[in-house]
Amino acid sequence: MIHIDGSQGEGGGQILRTSLALSLVTGKPFRITKIRARRARPGLRRQHLTAVLAAAEVGRARCRGADLESRELEFVPDAVRPGRYDFDVGTAGSTTLVLQTILPALLSGDGPSQLVLDGGTHNIHAPPVDFLRLAFLPVVERMGPKVDVRLERAGFYPAGGGRIAVEVQPAPTLRRVEISERGKIVRRLALGVVSKLPLHIAEREVDTVRRHLGWPRGTTAVRQVDSPGPGNVVTIEIHSEHATEVFTGFGQRGVPAEKVAAGAAREARRYLDVGVPVGAHLADQLLVPMAVAAGGSFRTTAPSDHATTNVETIRRFLDVKITAAEIGAGVWQVDVG
Numbered sequence: 001m002i003h004i005d006g007s008q009g010e011g012g013g014q015i016l017r018t019s020l021a022l023s024l025v026t027g028k029p030f031r032i033t034k035i036r037a038r039r040a041r042p043g044l045r046r047q048h049l050t051a052v053l054a055a056a057e058v059g060r061a062r063c064r065g066a067d068l069e070s071r072e073l074e075f076v077p078d079a080v081r082p083g084r085y086d087f088d089v090g091t092a093g094s095t096t097l098v099l100q101t102i103l104p105a106l107l108s109g110d111g112p113s114q115l116v117l118d119g120g121t122h123n124i125h126a127p128p129v130d131f132l133r134l135a136f137l138p139v140v141e142r143m144g145p146k147v148d149v150r151l152e153r154a155g156f157y158p159a160g161g162g163r164i165a166v167e168v169q170p171a172p173t174l175r176r177v178e179i180s181e182r183g184k185i186v187r188r189l190a191l192g193v194v195s196k197l198p199l200h201i202a203e204r205e206v207d208t209v210r211r212h213l214g215w216p217r218g219t220t221a222v223r224q225v226d227s228p229g230p231g232n233v234v235t236i237e238i239h240s241e242h243a244t245e246v247f248t249g250f251g252q253r254g255v256p257a258e259k260v261a262a263g264a265a266r267e268a269r270r271y272l273d274v275g276v277p278v279g280a281h282l283a284d285q286l287l288v289p290m291a292v293a294a295g296g297s298f299r300t301t302a303p304s305d306h307a308t309t310n311v312e313t314i315r316r317f318l319d320v321k322i323t324a325a326e327i328g329a330g331v332w333q334v335d336v337g
Contacts, residue, residue, distance in 0.1 A: 002316050004032040006071075009309025011038025013048050017101045018288060018310055020055040020075065022317035024105035025292050029076040030316075036071075043069040047093025047119065051101040054087045058102045082109040082170070089119025092160030094126035099149075099166060100285070104292050106168045107145045113168040121155045121162035122193075122233045124250045127285065129164055130191075130235050131246040136285050138244060139179070143293050144171030154195060156231020174293030176337070181299075182277035183241025188213075190220045192234045192261075194251075195227035201251065205234040205261035212265035213272075234261050236268045243277035270301070274330045280304050283334060287311060291320045295337020302332055 002023075006015050011034075019030050036042045044052065044067065052066045052073065060078035087098055095117035106113045122128045127136065129151045137147050146169040155162020190209035192202025199222060206220035213236075232251025238244065249264035251257070271279045276299045278286065283300040284307040290296035291314050303324050311322045320337050327333045 002028055002030040004030055004313070004316060005034060006032050007034040007037035009312060010305040012036055013097070014306055014310055015313050016048060016073070017051055017097060018313040019317070020051060020101050021104045021288055022292075022314065023075055023077050024055055024059040024080055024102065026317050027077055028317055029074070031072070031074045033072045035073060043071045044073070045093065046091045047089050047097060050087055050089045050093065050119070051098045054085070054098055054102050057085065058105060080105045080109055082106055082111040082113040082168075084114045086116045087118070089117070089160070092120040092123065092155060092157040094123040095119045095121055095155070095162065095164050096127050096129060096132055099132070099164070100127070103147070103168070104288055107140070107143070107147075107170055107289065107292070108172065108174055109168075109170045112170065115166040115168070116163065117166070118161070118163050119155060120157060120160050121151060121164060122231065122250065123157060127281065128233065128235070128248050130237075131248065131281070134237060134244050135246045135282050139177060139282075139286060140289055142177045143174040143289065145169060145174070154193070154225045154227040154231065156195060156227055156229055156233075159227070159229020159231075161228030174289070176294040177290065177296040179243055179277045179298040181242055182275065185238060185240050187237070187239035188215055188219045189237040190215070190234065191237070192220075192222045192232075193225055194232045195225050196230040197232055197251075199224055201232055201257045202234070204257040205249070208258045208261035209234065209236055209265045212262060213269060232257075232260070234264055236264055238268065238272070240277065245271055245279045245282060247271070247279070274301055276300050276331055280307075283307055284310055287314060287322065287336065290336040291318050291322065295320070297333065297335045299327075300332050300334060301330060302326070303334070
């Protein structure tokens with residue numbers, strides 16, 4: 001039984017999700033205490049509990065402590081079972097974080113899987129569906145499997161009500177992936193999306209992004225979507241020869257559209273100025289699939305606390321070497337395996 005201290009490092013839900021994912025992959029049971037100890041509301045929230053229950057169903061696991069607000073959990077997996085699954089977060093909690101908990105075990109399973117997840121699709125502090133589809137999954141597919149994610153209905157905080165459908169075609173082995181250069185930028189897009197809000201909010205956001213980044217006209221678009229509740233998001237897509245990155249600003253009540261967009265634009269500008277292929281959020285997300293696969297490497301910005309904590313959790317389950325070294329001004333080389 002592996003013992004995990006949930007208060008280590010950044011002390012959030014990532015420790016739990018990585019532990020669940022790697023327990024499914026390795027078959028190793030674990031017990032975690034002090035779940036989300038460094039958060040204002042510690043313990044299992046709805047989206048974390050859904051991730052636990054989803055992992056338990058996929059891995060035929062026995063678990064104790066799978067209750068709302070629980071701060072301890074014991075998880076004992078059996079064999080991973082590909083197939084059809086429906087998971088409902090029940091709130092605006094992130095569907096993408098639930099997906100990332102169970103996806104590593106399905107990437108090299110003995111059959112395809114079809115998943116439907118209901119809840120939030122565009123959440124602060126979680127990768128939005130656009131990020132998974134455009135930035136994360138193309139790298140995963142270079143390892144061998146095929147993963148298709150379709151946004152069937154957007155879900156914003158606090159109403160939720162979104163839905164994503166996922167199809168996973170596994171690969172018998174996962175190949176090593178190396179991402180050392182970004183290459184030429186081939187496409188840029190700032191996209192503003194609103195639900196049950198005036199379209200001018202999205203228009204102001206994309207215009208702010210265009211001005212901050214010095215992009216020409218024709219690199220922006222706006223869209224009105226039908227969601228159960230009001231919501232707004234602005235995404236910045238940077239498509240390059242060897243990688244794609246997505247930066248997101250989430251609309252919040254009382255925060256001007258220009259401020260939302262400017263924050264996302266600053267993050268995109270830092271990425272562009274350093275010249276690396278992998279941004280900070282994608283770097284964090286790639287660690288688990290690369291550790292499960294034959295390894296990999298990439299160049300990125302300085303590792304976040306999230307990434308550092310993720311590395312320590314991975315080492316509890318896998319005998320894999322993960323190193324990060326600064327090789328230039330703001331440029332870091334990460335090697336896995």
